[in-house]
Amino acid sequence: MQRFNIKSHFNNKLPMLLAPMAGVTDIAFREVCKSFGAVITYSEMVSSKALVYQDAKSVTLLPRGTGETPYAVQIFGSDHAVMAAAAEKVLDIAAPEIIDVNMGCPTPKIVRSGDGSALMRDPELAGRILAAIVSAVGNRAAVTVKFRKGWDFGSVNAVEFARIMEASGADAVTVHGRTRSQLYAGSADWDIIREVKAAVSIPVIANGDVANRSVAERCIAHTNADAVMVGRAAMGNPWIFSQDTPRPDSAAELLKTALRQLERAAEIKGERTACMEARKHFSWYLKGVRDAGKYKQLAAKATALAEFRALAAM
Numbered sequence: 001m002q003r004f005n006i007k008s009h010f011n012n013k014l015p016m017l018l019a020p021m022a023g024v025t026d027i028a029f030r031e032v033c034k035s036f037g038a039v040i041t042y043s044e045m046v047s048s049k050a051l052v053y054q055d056a057k058s059v060t061l062l063p064r065g066t067g068e069t070p071y072a073v074q075i076f077g078s079d080h081a082v083m084a085a086a087a088e089k090v091l092d093i094a095a096p097e098i099i100d101v102n103m104g105c106p107t108p109k110i111v112r113s114g115d116g117s118a119l120m121r122d123p124e125l126a127g128r129i130l131a132a133i134v135s136a137v138g139n140r141a142a143v144t145v146k147f148r149k150g151w152d153f154g155s156v157n158a159v160e161f162a163r164i165m166e167a168s169g170a171d172a173v174t175v176h177g178r179t180r181s182q183l184y185a186g187s188a189d190w191d192i193i194r195e196v197k198a199a200v201s202i203p204v205i206a207n208g209d210v211a212n213r214s215v216a217e218r219c220i221a222h223t224n225a226d227a228v229m230v231g232r233a234a235m236g237n238p239w240i241f242s243q244d245t246p247r248p249d250s251a252a253e254l255l256k257t258a259l260r261q262l263e264r265a266a267e268i269k270g271e272r273t274a275c276m277e278a279r280k281h282f283s284w285y286l287k288g289v290r291d292a293g294k295y296k297q298l299a300a301k302a303t304a305l306a307e308f309r310a311l312a313a314m
């Protein structure tokens with residue numbers, strides 16, 4: 001069995017990937033992004049501990065959506081044996097082409113357990129974790145890592161970290177050009193991504209502040225990265241991935257897609273949960289629309305599909 005070749009998917013002129021986003025990138029949203037041209041889509045981050053200790057809710061985060069190839073599942077944790085076991089479990093359940101390892105999450109709860117971006121403070125440990133996953137996965141999937149510029153401005157180590165990841169068997173790295181202490185504030189540093197790209201021979205995916213397609217082009221030109229990954233700018237805006245379909249201006253057109261996403265989410269997680277989660281998705285879809293207030297007000301209270309359908313037909 002040939003190991004999945006990520007690089008071969010980066011041939012098109014502007015390869016744009018959908019970032020993993022907890023609470024956002026569920027199957028329904030990923031399918032919409034894929035249909036508009038996202039080259040690779042990532043699951044929300046999944047706890048390795050929860051997977052290995054049989055947490056049913058975590059397992060529901062794993063499945064691939066329709067047409068979602070290549071597909072990446074992202075796991076987090078800091079115990080190499082648990083991470084390796086979780087990766088195998090992910091392969092058995094969802095068979096993604098890519099296992100992505102989260103070494104960038106800045107959330108206090110995650111960092112306090114030594115997970116996510118805390119691993120950037122211990123690159124040797126991070127390397128051992130990655131090597132354990134790579135060895136457990138074998139040729140069943142590619143293994144990639146997503147991390148940040150560094151822990152804080154006094155400890156910027158993305159270049160050294162990327163080299164260790166490459167030496168530990170990573171097939172690609174994604175670099176978010178912010179430090180952990182920046183969280184999501186300030187602007188992403190693309191220079192550090194360019195430095196990482198120059199330092200390793202595996203593909204490098206640039207992430208941070210890609211707001212639209214022309215920014216994506218600039219990001220690739222600046223960093224020489226192999227692809228860009230889009231997070232926040234994709235919320236309510238799957239058109240960002242499309243070469244030829246611009247984001248519509250009218251609420252009616254925007255909400256057609258929002259409703260398609262909601263109806264699919266309802267099939268998967270049930271009407272009630274899907275509708276509660278659709279409140280935020282609808283408000284993102286309405287961003288930039290003039291007179292969106294009346295739609296947003298209704299969406300913020302809606303609890304049933306029928307209400308969202310009525311809203312989309314207004």
Ligand SMILES: Cc1cc2nc3c(=O)[nH]c(=O)nc-3n(C[C@H](O)[C@H](O)[C@H](O)COP(=O)(O)O)c2cc1C
Pocket residue numbers: 019020021022023024044045074102104105146176207208209210229230231232233
């Ligand atoms: C709501 C939200 C949830 C996120 N969840 C994850 C996650 O589960 N795993 C991860 O690696 N990054 C996560 N991120 C970070 C994004 O993947 C991305 O690195 C970051 O938003 C910067 O890219 P952007 O400027 O395009 O948004 C999340 C970001 C947001 C806003």
